[in-house]
Amino acid sequence: MQMQEFDIVVIGGGPGGLAAAYGLHAQGLSVAVVEKDLWGGTCPNRGCDPKKILMAAVEAQGRAEALQGHGLTSVPQIDWPALMAAKRAYTTKIPAGTHGGLEAAKIATFHGAASFNADGTLTVGDDQLNSANWIVATGQEPRIPAIDGAEWLNTSNEFLDLDNLPADITLMGAGYVGVELASIANAAGSRVHLIHHSDRPLRAFDGDLVNDLLERLRAEGVDVQLNTTITTVAPADDQFKVTTTVGDSWTTGMVFATAGRQPVVDDLHLDRVNVATTTHGITVNGNLQTTNPHIFALGDVVDRPQPKLTPVAGFEGRYLTQTLTTCDSPDIVYPTIPSVVYGKAQLAQLGVTTAEATAAPDKYQVTDLDLTHWYSYQRIQDPHARIKVVVDRTTQHIVGAAVLSSEAEQLINYLDFVIENHMGSAEIGQTITAYPTLASDLSYFN
Numbered sequence: 364m365q366m367q368e369f370d371i372v373v374i375g376g377g378p379g380g381l382a383a384a385y386g387l388h389a390q391g392l393s394v395a396v397v398e399k400d401l402w403g404g405t406c407p408n409r410g411c412d413p414k415k416i417l418m419a420a421v422e423a424q425g426r427a428e429a430l431q432g433h434g435l436t437s438v439p440q441i442d443w444p445a446l447m448a449a450k451r452a453y454t455t456k457i458p459a460g461t462h463g464g465l466e467a468a469k470i471a472t473f474h475g476a477a478s479f480n481a482d483g484t485l486t487v488g489d490d491q492l493n494s495a496n497w498i499v500a501t502g503q504e505p506r507i508p509a510i511d512g513a514e515w516l517n518t519s520n521e522f523l524d525l526d527n528l529p530a531d532i533t534l535m536g537a538g539y540v541g542v543e544l545a546s547i548a549n550a551a552g553s554r555v556h557l558i559h560h561s562d563r564p565l566r567a568f569d570g571d572l573v574n575d576l577l578e579r580l581r582a583e584g585v586d587v588q589l590n591t592t593i594t595t596v597a598p599a600d601d602q603f604k605v606t607t608t609v610g611d612s613w614t615t616g617m618v619f620a621t622a623g624r625q626p627v628v629d630d631l632h633l634d635r636v637n638v639a640t641t642t643h644g645i646t647v648n649g650n651l652q653t654t655n656p657h658i659f660a661l662g663d664v665v666d667r668p669q670p671k672l673t674p675v676a677g678f679e680g681r682y683l684t685q686t687l688t689t690c691d692s693p694d695i696v697y698p699t700i701p702s703v704v705y706g707k708a709q710l711a712q713l714g715v716t717t718a719e720a721t722a723a724p725d726k727y728q729v730t731d732l733d734l735t736h737w738y739s740y741q742r743i744q745d746p747h748a749r750i751k752v753v754v755d756r757t758t759q760h761i762v763g764a765a766v767l768s769s770e771a772e773q774l775i776n777y778l779d780f781v782i783e784n785h786m787g788s789a790e791i792g793q794t795i796t797a798y799p800t801l802a803s804d805l806s807y808f809n
């Protein structure tokens with residue numbers, strides 16, 4: 364088969380790879396994208412977007428629950444098959460739509476698992492590709508813990524495409540995925556066991572707010588077990604028996620491994636092209652360049668401390684567009700990155716953490732505000748609204764925030780704008796925002 368030559372080959376057709384591919388193509392480079400599975404990658408097919416479609420019903424139910432006795436009289440029930448149909452109406456169009464977009468832009472596409480050869484070229488099925496530079500954007504996949512009965516474990520991929528939700532499910536790991544799937548399944552009527560091996564899930568978030576969130580999940584009926592590890596999963600009639608280190612056991616309809624994700628690198632044969640990896644992903648320098656100077660990496664597959672999120676992968680794709688088309692290549696500098704765990708109560712984190720601020724009391728002030736009596740939250744009867752705001756003592760600018768409320772996703776984005784524009788209450792006071800809204804609360808947060 365004849366070698367096909369490109370300026371750039373991007374391996375992985377997810378949000379990160381696509382951002383780079385479109386950007387580099389727009390700069391006039393000949394670009395190819397290789398995808399082995401679903402065009403569009405994790406986020407729109409089996410991540411953020413389908414999850415958030417299911418979450419729309421959860422949020423609506425939560426809003427209605429909060430207003431019981433305050434003007435509403437019944438709580439809507441989730442019709443799982445209908446909700447799943449709504450999700451599929453969105454996701455089934457993604458791969459063809461994404462591929463069609465690339466074809467329309469005249470970006471070359473190859474479908475199959477990419478694998479490097481020792482001479483630095485790439486094999487995809489029957490195709491042989493050569494390129495001046497390469498971008499690896501192969502993402503992460505669910506990690507399956509090595510327990511007795513690991514073959515019975517499912518993942519978020521299966522959860523987000525279930526025809527029917529079992530009456531009882533078990534989630535192994537209370538990270539982002541575990542907590543979000545617990546919220547969805549619980550709201551849809553399943554008995555949920557959320558099992559976490561340490562005493563401190565969601566370590567990147569404020570500990571008090573994580574505790575508030577777990578208490579809320581418990582109050583909603585989720586069986587949250589901390590310091591507990593599942594040791595065995597075994598078939599029991601048409602269900603599964605789960606056993607833990609503390610000697611407890613129960614029968615459940617399905618068990619999902621929500622114990623983290625791992626970089627997708629096995630197919631690539633990176634060792635053949637001298638690209639170093641760790642268990643966290645591909646090693647890169649400040650230019651997202653791997654240990655092979657012609658191979659770059661971005662997004663979830665990279666071993667970097669930034670959270671593994673779609674906007675981060677897209678930002679890195681745009682950064683590489685710039686770096687690979689100009690002579691000037693300063694190290695990547697990330698803006699403030701907001702993180703949100705979605706649910707009836709949303710947990711959000713932005714900028715300087717409360718832990719960092721507490722460790723440097725001369726530099727930062729942390730204000731812990733119960734928002735439940737504030738007008739914005741009283742109006743919707745939000746039962747848990749709380750924010751911790753971190754202010755720089757010298758500049759009086761807001762530099763960080765941790766939020767738990769049904770409105771956290773919106774508030775954290777306003778605060779992102781505030782932080783990026785170096786604002787405190789004085790600067791916010793110079794703006795006029797619609798009243799009464801979350802934005803009009805901003806000036807009270809110092």
Ligand SMILES: Cc1cc2nc3c(=O)[nH]c(=O)nc-3n(C[C@H](O)[C@H](O)[C@H](O)COP(=O)(O)OP(=O)(O)OC[C@H]3O[C@@H](n4cnc5c(N)ncnc54)[C@H](O)[C@@H]3O)c2cc1C
Binds near residue numbers: 379399406
């Ligand atoms: C359940 C879930 C919910 C999430 N929710 C959110 C959220 O609400 N907000 C948010 O910001 N992020 C969320 N994320 C994370 C988000 O999906 C990822 O950060 C994002 O998809 C990373 O993009 P990427 O391009 O780096 O990788 P991916 O989207 O994973 O794309 C990588 C692509 O590479 C392909 N590939 C792998 N190996 C090869 C190979 N050898 N050859 C060819 N192709 C290959 C894969 O098939 C895949 O399509 C969620 C993730 C999950 C699992």
Ligand SMILES: NC(=O)c1ccc[n+]([C@@H]2O[C@H](COP(=O)([O-])OP(=O)(O)OC[C@H]3O[C@@H](n4cnc5c(N)ncnc54)[C@H](O)[C@@H]3O)[C@@H](O)[C@H]2O)c1
Binds near residue numbers: 508541558565592703
């Ligand atoms: N809302 C969002 O933005 C969103 C949603 C989902 C995923 N994501 C992204 O995907 C990444 C992966 O999410 P995740 O939830 O899969 O991973 P995670 O690392 O956030 O959480 C997994 C948790 O499972 C625990 N764990 C590990 N082994 C275990 C075991 N044997 N038993 C019980 N617990 C165990 C880990 O200590 C960890 O706390 C996130 O870091 C995030 O970047 C983002």
